[in-house]
Amino acid sequence: MxxxxxxxxxxxxxxxxxxxxxxxxxxxxxxxxxxxxxxxHHDLHRLAFVRRARDLGFSLDEIADLLRLWGDRQRSxxxxxxxxxxxxxxxxxxxxxLKEMRRTLSHLAEACDGDERPxxxxxxxxxxxxxxxx
Amino acid sequence: MxxxxxxxxxxxxxxxxxxxxxxxxxxxxxxxxxxxxxxxHHDLHRLAFVRRARDLGFSLDEIADLLRLWGDRQRSxxxxxxxxxxxxxxxxxxxxxLKEMRRTLSHLAEACDGDERPxxxxxxxxxxxxxxxx
DNA sequence: CTAGACCTTCCCATCATGGTAAGGTCAAGC
DNA sequence: GCTTGACCTTACCATGATGGGAAGGTCTAG
Numbered sequence: 266m267x268x269x270x271x272x273x274x275x276x277x278x279x280x281x282x283x284x285x286x287x288x289x290x291x292x293x294x295x296x297x298x299x300x301x302x303x304x305x306h307h308d309l310h311r312l313a314f315v316r317r318a319r320d321l322g323f324s325l326d327e328i329a330d331l332l333r334l335w336g337d338r339q340r341s342x343x344x345x346x347x348x349x350x351x352x353x354x355x356x357x358x359x360x361x362x363l364k365e366m367r368r369t370l371s372h373l374a375e376a377c378d379g380d381e382r383p384x385x386x387x388x389x390x391x392x393x394x395x396x397x398x399x
Numbered sequence: 400m401x402x403x404x405x406x407x408x409x410x411x412x413x414x415x416x417x418x419x420x421x422x423x424x425x426x427x428x429x430x431x432x433x434x435x436x437x438x439x440h441h442d443l444h445r446l447a448f449v450r451r452a453r454d455l456g457f458s459l460d461e462i463a464d465l466l467r468l469w470g471d472r473q474r475s476x477x478x479x480x481x482x483x484x485x486x487x488x489x490x491x492x493x494x495x496x497l498k499e500m501r502r503t504l505s506h507l508a509e510a511c512d513g514d515e516r517p518x519x520x521x522x523x524x525x526x527x528x529x530x531x532x533x
Numbered sequence: 534c535t536a537g538a539c540c541t542t543c544c545c546a547t548c549a550t551g552g553t554a555a556g557g558t559c560a561a562g563c
Numbered sequence: 564g565c566t567t568g569a570c571c572t573t574a575c576c577a578t579g580a581t582g583g584g585a586a587g588g589t590c591t592a593g
Contacts, residue, residue, distance in 0.1 A: 269539065279540090280582065299589050301540055310527070317525045322500040325580075335522050342519035346511045349504055349521050356501045360494055366456040367490045370483055377480045385476035387483050388469050391451045393444070403570065413571090414551065433558050435571055459549075 266304040275312035282312060290315070290329055323352055400438040409446035416446060424449070424463055457486055 272279040283302075285291045291311055295303045314335065318328045330348055334340045376386040389395065406413040417436075419425045425445060429437045448469065452462045464482055468474045510520040523529065 267540075278581080281580080283542090284581080297589095299540075301589075313527055314525050317527070319580090320500075321504055321525075322497070331522070331525060335526060338517060340517045340519075340522075341515040342511050342517060342521075343513045343515060345519045345521050346508055346513035349508045349511070353501060353504050353508065356497050356504070360497050360501065363456070363490050363494050363497070366454075367487060367494065370455055370487050370490070374480055374483045374487065377476050377483070379477045379480035381475040381477060383472060383474045383476060385474075385479045387476075387479050388465070388474075391448050391455075391465060392469060393447055393451070401571070412550080415549080417573090418550080431558095433571075435558075453549090 266309065268302050268304065271304045271309050271312060275309055276316045277312045285312075285315065285325075288325070290325055290332070321352075322356060327352060400443065402436050402438065405438045405443050405446060409443055410450045411446045419446075419449065419459075422459070424459055424466070455486075456490060461486060 268279045268282055271277075272282060275282075277285070282291070286293055291308070293302075294305075294308055297303050311332065314332065315328055318331055323331065327348060331345070334345050334348070370387075373387045373390055378384070402413045402416055405411075406416060409416075411419070416425070420427055425442070427436075428439075428442055431437050445466065448466065449462055452465055457465065461482060465479070468479050468482070504521075507521045507524055512518070
């Protein structure tokens, strides 16, 4: 299989497949006489795995760990679960930060008339003129 | 004021202040004979503004807009509100994506025994062996 | 034999931030 | 006056994940 077909079937762009190879996330495939990369079903499967992990927000470092665990028949599901829960904790932290921003912003936006006059509590807050929306 | 003091007082690192100057987000300050940047209160104020906007998750492009609006006595609060609500919408989209990941992951993690055995629905899902957790 | 669809490597860009190196400036203390 | 140390300067490189594009090689169908 050429890289284009694997890309289409795995959902990982050819660009990224080459990149993943260059950083050692996936092994270099064989080459044809033309020097074109030649992939098999196993490679396709691995790339689809990577794709799904990316979709769940795992970093490439975490995905490297997941790939090792996937191929390790001696793995304990505890290891996988630990990695996953650590990732969930990171997501939670990120969600919390974003929600806090959102909360502040929506309060400010509510207090803003949104008309043609310049007066605006949003600008005031950013300018450090916060009045505690009292 | 030297850059170090402005950095301390605005909460924006000296590194970032120079960077913001280089991309035109803030105007180049005057220079002393020593070629050191020389800031005034207005600069400090502006940088604190930038800092607060960053803390609320605005991108530097959006902050450039906010700075223009801040300095524009002809602004309408509607413009500020529009910008803010667009940013809130971006935050919401991001939060939604993260929550969806979190939801999937926590279901998988719940279904994972987390013991010394290798069997693991998390790995199965990533490997494309999803069984709809039935 | 050519068109065009595919592949190759290489470099650059994004976004916001940090690190480090090599060097200039300045104030305080001896 | 000289040293020390804190500060400043510019310049380059790195992050993380991805994309764009150039310049060129390969293959297949007409």
